[in-house]
Amino acid sequence: MKKVVSRKSKPLYYLLFFISIVAYSQDTIPSPIVPDTVLIDTTVVDTIVIRKTQEKIKHIPRGVNLMNPVISFKRTKPLKDKYDPFRVPSFWTKENLLGINLSEVAFVNWNAGGDNAVSGLGFLKFVRDYKFRYFKWDNIVELRYGLNAQEGRKMRKTEDVIRLSSNLGYRRDTISNWYYSVQLNFNTQFSNGYKYPDRDNPISRFMAPGYLFFGAGTSYISKNQRFNLYMSPITQKSTFVLDQDLADKGAFGVEKAILDSNGNVITPGENHRLELGILITHKWEFNIAENIDINSRLNLYTDYLRSFGNVDVDWELNIKMRVNKYILTTLGTHLIYDDDILFDEVQNEAGIVTNPGIPKIQFKQVLGVGVAVDF
Numbered sequence: 053m054k055k056v057v058s059r060k061s062k063p064l065y066y067l068l069f070f071i072s073i074v075a076y077s078q079d080t081i082p083s084p085i086v087p088d089t090v091l092i093d094t095t096v097v098d099t100i101v102i103r104k105t106q107e108k109i110k111h112i113p114r115g116v117n118l119m120n121p122v123i124s125f126k127r128t129k130p131l132k133d134k135y136d137p138f139r140v141p142s143f144w145t146k147e148n149l150l151g152i153n154l155s156e157v158a159f160v161n162w163n164a165g166g167d168n169a170v171s172g173l174g175f176l177k178f179v180r181d182y183k184f185r186y187f188k189w190d191n192i193v194e195l196r197y198g199l200n201a202q203e204g205r206k207m208r209k210t211e212d213v214i215r216l217s218s219n220l221g222y223r224r225d226t227i228s229n230w231y232y233s234v235q236l237n238f239n240t241q242f243s244n245g246y247k248y249p250d251r252d253n254p255i256s257r258f259m260a261p262g263y264l265f266f267g268a269g270t271s272y273i274s275k276n277q278r279f280n281l282y283m284s285p286i287t288q289k290s291t292f293v294l295d296q297d298l299a300d301k302g303a304f305g306v307e308k309a310i311l312d313s314n315g316n317v318i319t320p321g322e323n324h325r326l327e328l329g330i331l332i333t334h335k336w337e338f339n340i341a342e343n344i345d346i347n348s349r350l351n352l353y354t355d356y357l358r359s360f361g362n363v364d365v366d367w368e369l370n371i372k373m374r375v376n377k378y379i380l381t382t383l384g385t386h387l388i389y390d391d392d393i394l395f396d397e398v399q400n401e402a403g404i405v406t407n408p409g410i411p412k413i414q415f416k417q418v419l420g421v422g423v424a425v426d427f
Contacts, residue, residue, distance in 0.1 A: 147179035148427045151380060153198075153420025173198035173211050173420055181277070188221040188231060188273065190280075197242055208248055211418070212241040219282065221271050233271040235282055235333070237351075238264050240292075260295035261304040264288075265353070267331055278337040287331035289353060291392070292324055299323050302408070305392030315404060329355040343374040365389040380424035388414040 153173040159166045175196045182189040198211030216238045221231030240263070245256035267287025273280050293299045293306045299321035302308025307322040334350040351366040370384040394409035 143182055143184040145179075145181045145183075147177065149175070149177040149424060150427065151175055151422055151424030153382065153422035155420065167203040169200065169202040171198065171200045171210060173418070173422070185226055186223050188219075188223075190217075190219045190221075192217045205249075206251070209243065209245065212243060212245065213239070214241060215239040219271065219280075221273070229272055229274060231271045231273060232268075233282060233284075234268045235271075235284065235331075236264075236266050237333075238262070254295075255298075255303075257295045257298070260293045260298050262292035262294070264290040264292070265331055266290075269331075280333075280335040282331075282333045284331045287329060287353070289327040289329065289331075289355070290324060291327070293321075294323055296320060296323070301405070311404070327355045328357060329353055329360070345372045346370070347372065359391065362391050363389075364391070374424075378423050378425060379421070381421045382418070384418045386414075386416040386418075 151174070153175075155171045156169070157166070158168045173196065175194070177195075178191075178193040180191045192215075194213060194215040196211050196213040198209065199207055200210045201207045217236070219233055219235045221233040223229075223231045240259050240261065241256060242258060244254040244258075246253070247255050265287055267284035269282060269284030269286070271280065271282045291304055291306060293304050298304070299306055300309035300317060302321060304325075306325045309317045309321040310319040312318055330353065332350075332352040334348070336346075336348045338346045340346060347370045349366075349368045351364075353364045354360055354362060365387065367387045368384070369386075370382060373381040373383075375381065389411065391411040393411060393414075395412045396407075397405060397409040398407035399405050
């Protein structure tokens with residue numbers, strides 16, 4: 053007999069058929085086919101992980117505590133200046149130094165004898181340096197003036213310096229330390245200089261002499277800015293003697309006045325002398341110990357036209373020992389040789405110079421302890 057499915061049971065039949073198809077279609081990965089001859093159950097391994105045992109640390113550096121790290125601030129020093137996170141970056145560096153050195157000696161009923169004396173030396177230094185990629189511009193202004201007061205005599209001058217220096221350099225790339233440079237140097241003094249005890253006849257004045265060097269050459273400047281060597285094959289040297297009395301005498305190498313037989317001036321002396329020659333300058337700063345610095349400044353110049361090979365020397369060496377932020381001790385030497393500066397001049401009874409004198413080595417040594425402030 054045929055089995056008859058009623059119309060009411062057909063929807064239930066179709067539903068069961070659809071569920072069986074969906075359930076079978078969920079497993080998209082077919083099961084592995086196992087041959088009939090394999091009787092042992094097999095397991096498929098997708099990933100194998102092999103872990104290596106971590107080696108122990110055999111050598112532990114001294115001072116390292118792996119278990120209990122400790123942070124110490126015992127060796128931390130406070131900042132000298134307050135940190136300013138909003139400071140605008142600048143290509144300029146500056147230095148401002150103001151100070152005074154004092155020395156004093158006093159005697160009361162001193163059997164060995166001696167005179168009370170007080171000496172003071174004031175100094176001011178400004179440095180403005182610019183450096184950006186290929187260009188470098190260094191500027192220095194130095195002012196120094198010293199006096200000595202001793203019991204039984206008038207006040208005397210011990211130091212008198214006005215010095216300005218400017219160097220503009222250009223280099224081809226940012227790696228090289230060699231620059232094409234143009235340099236200008238100028239120096240003179242503040243007040244009259246005398247050959248004590250004679251105070252009536254000054255031997256030097258402001259702008260008598262005054263020296264101006266201007267030339268072009270090449271410079272080698274180290275990365276830390278402590279070594280500077282400048283060599284110029286073409287440098288103009290101008291010597292100014294703006295005091296007419298000194299100019300008439302031919303002081304500092306200028307052309308002296310022409311006099312008649314009675315000593316009267318026919319043609320006044322020149323106030324300016326121009327030279328062209330070779331200039332070599334060297335600046336060097338070296339730190340030999342904590343708070344102890346050595347500064348050396350050397351100028352060498354020879355003239356092409358009048359006295360080639362006769363080198364003018366100007367060498368200054370200073371040792372600075374800073375005790376603390378304000379106390380500064382300075383030991384300095386200064387050596388000058390210039391064949392245009394003559395000594396031991398001889399005059400006859402009429403005041404006419406019979407022997408202009410000879411050049412000599414000039415040497416000065418200074419030791420001072422005082423107060424110096426950076427600002």
